[in-house]
Amino acid sequence: MKLLMSSSDQHDGEMKRFANCILDVENKNISSAVGDKSEVEISDDLLIxxxxxxxxxxxxxxxxxxxxxxxxxxxxxxxxxxxxxxxxxxxxxxxxxxxxxxxxxxxxxxxxxxxxxxxxxxxxxxxxxxxxxxxxxxxxxxxxxxxxxxxxxxxxxxxxxxxxxxxxxxxxxxxxxxxxxxxxxxxxxxxxxxxxxxxxxxxxxxxxxxxxxxxxxx
Known part of the structure; x- marks a missing residue:
């Protein structure tokens, strides 16, 4: 059985994913050290x-x-x-x-x-x-x-x-x-x-x- 996600559920899911991404950045879970600096890779759909x-x-x-x-x-x-x-x-x-x-x-x-x-x-x-x-x-x-x-x-x-x-x-x-x-x-x-x-x-x-x-x- 295929489940269809409502627009509200999709929006909530996107917001949760974005919030988790911000928390990961703050907690340095998705950063990599380059010399004395840290670099963070950001998903393309979050970039302008x-x-x-x-x-x-x-x-x-x-x-x-x-x-x-x-x-x-x-x-x-x-x-x-x-x-x-x-x-x-x-x-x-x-x-x-x-x-x-x-x-x-x-x-x-x-x-x-x-x-x-x-x-x-x-x-x-x-x-x-x-x-x-x-x-x-x-x-x-x-x-x-x-x-x-x-x-x-x-x-x-x-x-x-x-x-x-x-x-x-x-x-x-x-x-x-x-x-x-x-x-x-x-x-x-x-x-x-x-x-x-x-x-x-x-x-x-x-x-x-x-x-x-x-x-x-x-």
Whole structure:
């Protein structure tokens, strides 16, 4: 007897295979050592093989017909681009160019935290320019460039009673000087209209020998 796999079963199977592949990469089960580096062989069906404009093809592959499809919340729930920290800004800036509307730059305020008197690090060593340029996975960047209609994702738990938790996705509706108006598109409070304000954030491990605080939108 021949069993036919439904499209749902096939999708679940593909997702499981992809997840296992990512775990194998993380656990170094499918890598081989080449000198002091590791190489990972990736299946052809997971590769974008076009020779020109790789970023365009990556976004188009992950978000086909983006402008037409984005009002459908299910479209955003099932898609994401995972990228190294150093590439996030490049991908975000490219996606911004797809949307019409006026960009708004949201700048953070950064200060060093009070240190123990016995520590050698002195607050006056760090200029605002130096603090502004710090980027780490736990914090939004000093400069966030946004447009109405784009999708954003929270990096911290903001208000669990409203469903505003880490990795919650939202669609930007309006951009004020001190708040962002947005619609929740994932989680248990889908379609809720919320306002996000700037918050004081201190990374737990920035890899730096001092602590600093960034006041920025999540």
């Amino acid at each position: 093989t076009t020779a020109d404009d790789h970023l365009f093809h990556l976004v188009d592959f992950s978000y086909p017909d983006l402008l037409q499809a984005i009002p459908d919340y299910m479209y955003l729930q099932s898609r994401a681009i995972f990228t190294p920290l150093e590439s996030v800004e490049k991908v975000n800036n490219f996606i911004l160019t797809i949307f019409s509307g006026i960009e708004k730059e949201c700048l953070s305020s950064n200060t060093t935290c009070q240190v123990d008197k016995n520590e050698d690090v002195q607050q006056e060593w760090f200029t605002p320019k130096f603090l502004n340029e710090i980027k780490c996975s736990e914090l939004p960047n000093h400069k966030l460039t946004l447009k109405p209609g784009i999708s954003i994702m929270l990096l911290r738990n903001m208000d669990q009673t409203l469903g505003l938790c880490n990795e919650t996705k939202l669609i930007v509706n309006e951009l004020g000087n001190n708040v962002i108006g947005a619609t929740v598109v994932t989680g248990r409070n889908i379609d809720d209209k919320v306002y996000i304000s700037r918050m004081n954030l201190v990374p737990s491990d920035s890899g730096l020998p001092f602590k600093f605080q960034r006041r920025q939108f999540l």
